[in-house]
Amino acid sequence: MRRLKVLLRTTAVRLSLLYVLLFALCAGFLVFYVTSMSESLLEQQTQDAVSAEVAQIEQVFNRSGINGLVKTLERRARQPGANLYVIASPSGDILAGNVASLAPGVFDHEGWISEPFPYQRYAEEDTKRPHVALANVLVLSNGLRVLVGRDLAEPEKFRILVRQSLMVALGVMGLGALVIWYAIGRNALRRIDRMSDASTKIMAGDLSQRLPASGTGDEFDRMSESLNAMLERIEKLNEGLRQVSDNIAHDLKTPLTRLRNKAEAALSGEDTDGAYRASLEDIIGDTDQLIRTFNALLMISRVEAGSAVAEMQEVDLTQITLDCVDLYEPVADDEGLHLSAGDLAPGVRVQGNRELISQALGNLIDNAIKYAGDGDRPTVHVTLESRENTAVLTLTDNGPGIPADKRGDVVKRFYRLDESRSKPGTGLGLSLVEAVMELHHGRLELADGEPQEGAARGLAVRMVFPLAG
Amino acid sequence: MVDDMKILIIEDDVEAAAYLTKAFREAGIVSDHASDGEGGLFMASENSYDVLVVDRMLPRRDGLSVISELRAKGVHTPVLILSALGQVDDRVTGLRAGGDDYLPKPYAFSELLARVEVLGRRKGAPEQDMVYRVGDLELDRLSHSVRRQGREILLQPREFRLLEYLMKNAGQVVTRTMLLEHVWDYHFDPQTNVIDVHVSRLRGKIEKDFDQPLLRTVRGAGYMMKSD
DSSP states (O other): OHHHHHHHTSHHHHHHHHHHHHHHHHHHHHHHHHHHHHHHHHHHHHHHHHHHHHHHHHHHHHHHHHHHHHHHHHHHHHSTTOOEEEEEOTTSOEEEESEEEEOTTGGGSSEEOSSOEEEEETTOOOOSSOEEEEEEEEEOTTSOEEEEEEESHHHHHHHHHHHHHHHHHHHHHHHHHHHHHHHHHHHHHHHHHHHHHHHHHHHTTOTTOOOOOOSSOOHHHHHHHHHHHHHHHHHHHHHHHHHHHHHHHHHHHHHHHHHHHHHHHHHHSOOOHHHHHHHHHHHHHHHHHHHHHHHHHHHHHHHHHTGGGGGOEEEEHHHHHHHHHHHHHHHHHHTTOEEEEEEEOTTOEEEEOHHHHHHHHHHHHHHHHHHHTTSSSOEEEEEEEEETTEEEEEEEEOSOOOOGGGTTTTTSTTOOOGGGTTSOOOSOHHHHHHHHHHHTTOEEEEEEOOOOSSSOOOEEEEEEEEBOO | OOOSOEEEEEOSOHHHHHHHHHHHHHTTOEEEEESSHHHHHHHHHHSOOSEEEEESSOSSSOHHHHHHHHHHTTOOOOEEEEESOOOHHHHHHHHHTTOSEEEESSOOHHHHHHHHHHHHHGGGOOTTOSEEEETTEEEETTTTEEEETTEEEOOOHHHHHHHHHHHHTTTSOEEHHHHHHHHSOOOSOOSSOHHHHHHHHHHHHHHTTOSSOOEEEETTTEEEEOOO
């Protein structure tokens, strides 16, 4: 019973119920229309036939008088399934014909009798239900009345037949609908049950579970597929999260241990005030580095979670680039690196967050200063161009570059090339840039830059944004 | 140097509050302490303070609600929000709630002190002054010109804004982060000593050829414009 209730609540059942109603209405209308049309057609035919016969009878009477008329009528009346024939006196008494009795007052008017009337034939004992007929009355020149009528049993039978077939059709339709409800509803329910079983398992923590698909490519399959794609992404994110927490454990515990060791060393030694001071300052420096790493990690996860999306608006990428280059130019200059922003397309607008884009660009410039600054006449060139639907912000340097097979790794959290481990840094800079680009529906590309003579291959870093609007 | 400043610290971590009270006292600032939101709200509305230092997450009433309640009551004491959240969007919500400044935890005390001093001084800040003067250095905000001993000094637009901010807060410590926020409008950590390089370039322009230094470096804190 409960199951039936659930079934009744399914969309399939509701829809088929609606269709059955609509279809029944249409069918009812059609049947009504057809019966009324055919009834009036049949009536018309009857009337035509009766009228023709009346005309014949009048001719017979005119030609051969009352005797001829009686003879003709008697002959006609004996035929099976014959019409009604009555010859009556002007007062309405039946003189001849195949009718035993008639409703009174039938002979009062000449022409069509407006209402069907009951009558009784000879040799018919059955009086349970009197026959009903439609008739035309002819008044002869000698005052006698002749009635020619037709029994209405045939159209009545037709109507009953049509009504019965309507009933049967509706019954079949209803039955069909019930079967379809049951089949579709139950099938849908069973598949939804399977999906909710699978999701229960997934909710219990087994992220490797997938929703079942029947392989027919129907709407349930499509839903399963997109939910499975979502699960895939969640699983990947989850995996990433676990990896990150492992990394955090390693990369934060190492400096924490160092910090602790330094504090212990300062305590155990019999140092002067100056040495204590130096130790403490060293410890604060280490702490700041830790905080920096921690902030960068938080920032990346915030950006990846997309919580900064609310603060996105249309921004001028050209201006952001100019401001950022302006901030870093003196420090690059101090490090002997030539930072220039020569080719900037004017007024390039993208949908974004100024703060995050600036920070990402700042990270890239900082990287260039750190890693490309050691070469001979190092340069970093910043360009911005808009190509079709994208804005491409490129930093090209002539430093050592990144080997092609390591380019996928350097954006991972805490990954640092062996050559760069000696430099200060958190190993999170490019991860943040990539997260920022993903938030902006763009991408980060790494390629060879301006090759120098010797080993340096240079590096070109491209931030590709979709244009606003 | 700031003799009569009185502040209220609303912070639920008793140890941190005790440290702050002591550190502010050493800097010449008197501070009261409230350890929850309701108490803080009461004290801030009943007494007069120069600055409120409000932690964002507080028991019994959170920091942002304390601030908006105070603002609704017509209390316009400058508020500095301390928060462990410290991301761009949290900063924005904090300032929207009526805070005047925002400092993410963990912070250096020198940073907090510099910001509190600037906020406390704001009462009499020469916001309308069109000309800032420090010693023999003069900055005209209308004509965007800088003169020292009557001699014109040519500055880049960014250098002008840097000097403007330093002179507006003359006599007070201005940290690197404050400069980055107010002159460049950035709220992230630029990793390298970018601000130091900008300041030293500015210093070169306003102090070269002159005897008296005006722009000092305050060790472990930031910079200060001051004439002797």
